[in-house]
Amino acid sequence: MLIKFLIFGLLWQIVGNPIVAILILLLILYFLDRRYVGLFPSFMKPLKRLRSISRLRQQIAMNPNEVSSKLDLARLLIERKRYEEAHAILLEIERPYEHSAEYWEALGTTELHLGKIEEGEQHILKALDINPRVKYGRPYLTLASSFKDQDQSKSLHYVNQFQEIHSSSSEAYYLLGSVYRSLGRNADAKQAYEQSLNVYRSLPKYKKRQERRWAVRSWFRKRGL
Numbered sequence: 421m422l423i424k425f426l427i428f429g430l431l432w433q434i435v436g437n438p439i440v441a442i443l444i445l446l447l448i449l450y451f452l453d454r455r456y457v458g459l460f461p462s463f464m465k466p467l468k469r470l471r472s473i474s475r476l477r478q479q480i481a482m483n484p485n486e487v488s489s490k491l492d493l494a495r496l497l498i499e500r501k502r503y504e505e506a507h508a509i510l511l512e513i514e515r516p517y518e519h520s521a522e523y524w525e526a527l528g529t530t531e532l533h534l535g536k537i538e539e540g541e542q543h544i545l546k547a548l549d550i551n552p553r554v555k556y557g558r559p560y561l562t563l564a565s566s567f568k569d570q571d572q573s574k575s576l577h578y579v580n581q582f583q584e585i586h587s588s589s590s591e592a593y594y595l596l597g598s599v600y601r602s603l604g605r606n607a608d609a610k611q612a613y614e615q616s617l618n619v620y621r622s623l624p625k626y627k628k629r630q631e632r633r634w635a636v637r638s639w640f641r642k643r644g645l
Contacts, residue, residue, distance in 0.1 A: 469496055487513045494526055503533040521551035525559050532566045540566070557585035561595055568599050575599050588623060590616040590634040597641060606645050613642035 476493040480486060490513050497506035507530035510523065517523035528543030544559045560582035567575040579596045586592055597612035620628065620635035 466500075469499060472496055473500070487516045491517065491523065491526070494530075498526060498529055501533070503530045506530050507534060519550065521547040521554035523547075524550065525554055528559070529562055532562065537566065537570075553585060557582050560585070561591065564595055564599065568602055572599055572603050588619055588627075590620045590623075590631040590638065592616075593619060594634040594638045594641070597638065601641070601645070610642055610645045613638040613645075617642070 473493060473496050476489050476496070479489045480493065483489075490509050494506040494509045497503075497509070507527070510527045510530065513523070514527075524543045524547035528540045528545075528547060531537075531540030531543060534540075541563060544563055547554050548557075548559055560578045564575045564578040564582070567578065576596070576599055579592060579599060583589070583592045583596075593612050593616035597609040597616065600606075600609035600612055616638035617635055620631050620638075623631060
């Protein structure tokens with residue numbers, strides 16, 4: 421905190437305006453976070469996604485039978501949380517992708533977010549049955565998040581399933597801690613957050629960038645218990 425005040429004071433002296441100094445400081449913090457941590461959202465990613473969605477819509481308008489473009493469009497709509505539209509598109513292309521783990525994972529994800537929990541769970545499990553490592557096992561975390569508030573034992577089960585694939589994942593232990601926390605098992609939650617930090621410390625440098633935000637979140641959650 422002292423360093424931030426010193427930087428702010430220096431910027432104030434340079435630009436001569438405290439508001440401009442604060443804006444510059446915030447920009448510096450944002451770029452440092454994007455480079456080294458990743459807690460703040462990217463401003464560029466949504467713009468790139470919108471351009472891709474527009475391009476895919478044009479391709480589909482010219483060729484309505486281009487199912488690969490429809491699948492790509494559905495995935496991008498899921499990222500934008502346009503689950504109902506993505507779900508409708510996915511239903512149109514079920515037959516060509518009936519043996520695709522990626523397809524069933526996407527369909528199940530939309531259903532979970534639309535409140536169709538049973539169907540969503542079944543379809544994601546079907547994707548994992550086709551390919552247990554589809555999307556690097558992350559569908560297990562999707563299921564764990566969906567059941568965190570309504571069936572904690574099932575949520576823990578899916579976290580454990582993910583950990584069997586990724587024993588060196590800070591995110592998995594962070595989610596495990598969140599589930600324990602929702603159950604009021606604060607001691608277990610604290611231990612899970614600590615394990616998240618331990619896993620992060622043991623990771624090679626190239627992996628730390630991917631897991632850093634979960635380690636940071638675990639650190640804050642642990643301090644709050």
